[in-house]
Amino acid sequence: MGRIVAQPVSRAIESSHLKRAILATAPLLVGCLLPNCFAIAGNAPAEDIELEDWVNEETEPSVPQVSEGELVFLSSPPHGRILHSINTITLSRTSLNDGWVQLRQCYEGLDPVPAAEVVYQYRNMRQLHIRSKTNIGHAVTREQTVQLTDVQHDAILCIEAEAQILYSQPDGSFLLRNGPLHRRFLDGYFPLHVSMDVQFPAKLLQYVGTSPESQPGFAVDVKDQHVYIDTWFAGTLYSEVYFSGR
Secondary structure, three states, X not given: OOEEEEOOOOOOOOOOOOOHHHHHXXXXXXXXXXXXXXXXXXXXXXXXXXXXXXXXXXXXXXXXXXXXXXXEEOOOOOOOOOOEEEEEEEOOOOHXXXXXXXXXXXXXXXXXXXEEEEEOOOOOEEEXXXXXXXXEXXXXXXXXXXXXXXXXXXXXXXXXXXXXXXXXXXXXXXXXXXXXXXXXXXXXXXXXXXXXXXXXOOOOEEEEEEEOXXXXXXXXXXXXXXXXXXXXXXXXXXXXXEEEEO
């Protein structure tokens, strides 16, 4: 997905390591959704890709958090407002040859800030554009970023792009890798809600499994040409979806 950085000053913040003066204005929450941020890494290793830096004005001390990024699945949703990243990843026939897939992503529950920047750092990404926005004064794409101003309460941002995030394996199978996904504030990792709908050509691919496997806090449901993943967690999550060729 992307890295979201609030901009309490007039110029864009170019680093996720913000100075204390800025942190005093707006706490920094970092999240990588794949893909390596929800995306999936193309020809770059997963650890080379970041997905989101999230700035939230109202981090609640009562919500669960962990240190050092250890992964903890949450069997029930925590109280309070939780950032929700909703993703649709579509694999086509050509994806099996070139690794390019279609990515649709919506961020729900954005917190109000005067300005923010969504930064995507995929090695290979193209055709990034805004599908819709709600409670956001202005939004515009610039290269691999989305510039936001006047972000209000309950803002929603939806984007669409293509990313080279599917890995073909020597044995003819395929791997869709997501991670690291996390939402960080200073030294703590806070809850993140991620929903994914992976759509694949059932005549060409057969679903094999996921890592992690389905468990409380990480639900996996397979129907026809869809792999649905819904997860609530704190810490850092790496996930993979495996397919075999028919």
